[in-house]
Amino acid sequence: MTAPPAPYRGRFAPSPTGPLHFGSLVAALGSWLFARSAGGEWRVRIEDIDPPREVAGATQAQLRTLAAFGLHPDGQVLHQRDRNDAYAAALRTLLASGDAFECHCSRSDLAASHGIHRRCVATHPRPDPAIRLRVPDGTRIAFDDALRGHFEQDVAAEVGDFVLRRADGLWAYQLAVVADDAAQGITDVVRGADLLDSTPRQILLQRQLGLPTPRYAHLPVVVDEEGRKLSKSLSALPLDDDAPLPALRAAWSALGQAGTSRLDDARDADAFLAHAIDGFDPSRIPRGGTRILAASHNAPATGHV
Incomplete structure (x- = not known):
């Protein structure tokens, strides 16, 4: 008898090397939308296994930003430093x-x-x-x-x-990522396409360790106007915790999603996200290339390369 599939469980796993930027938000929102639209759980893991690259206070700042943007994880936040x-x-x-x-x-x-x-x-x-x-x-x-x-x-x-x-x-x-995805029961990994090349290594490790392989979806990577990933760009401005709606709307657009009157009328992050779940259409996400970021991290260009 075949066991029923495990309930959907996704995750967002930032490294505490600085504040979250617009590219981080696109990855977080994308993984959150996949999880919530499937009626599943969304976990947060802090990938803090590289102390020389860690910025003091970054973990707390990242968690505050997620909360300010209405992206609340299920269960306790996992820290790799404890693993x-x-x-x-x-x-x-x-x-x-x-x-x-x-x-x-x-x-x-x-x-x-x-x-x-x-x-x-x-x-x-x-x-x-x-x-x-x-x-x-x-x-x-x-x-x-x-x-x-x-x-x-x-x-x-x-x-x-x-x-x-x-x-x-x-x-x-x-x-670390293979051990943690298994320990957290992650069924679906939704992350940036910059990690696409890492996935075969992780699948190989999963097989060698006898661990389950999640489903994968790799989102377009947000880059600056010179084609650099935001984590390596001067355009990686931190998100404004006091004004989440403009960046949420821009991230929604970067994921190829259509606007609606209810999204336009939303007055806070929680209301926006509630309507976003209903309107989320994974088939609209750009399938290839990277999305170009315009001068403002709140207003990305609509084209992609």
């Missing part, structure tokens, strides 16, 4: 099965292969080796993205043996 034991357990499993190994190679050692690791070439052992996932030759991962369609990657040739724990002892994103 070391879970990541260590996953790593032990991979080491015990032979799917992971210690690597003493430095970046300079791998320069000739453009950073792609296919075999260890280090001539001297390091006191702080990284741990990598062994990716056999010919390893190809394919999946069907809800927005982008069929996507396939030769992980061995294009990525190589990838890092699970860095040489500085910090956890790599790929291992």
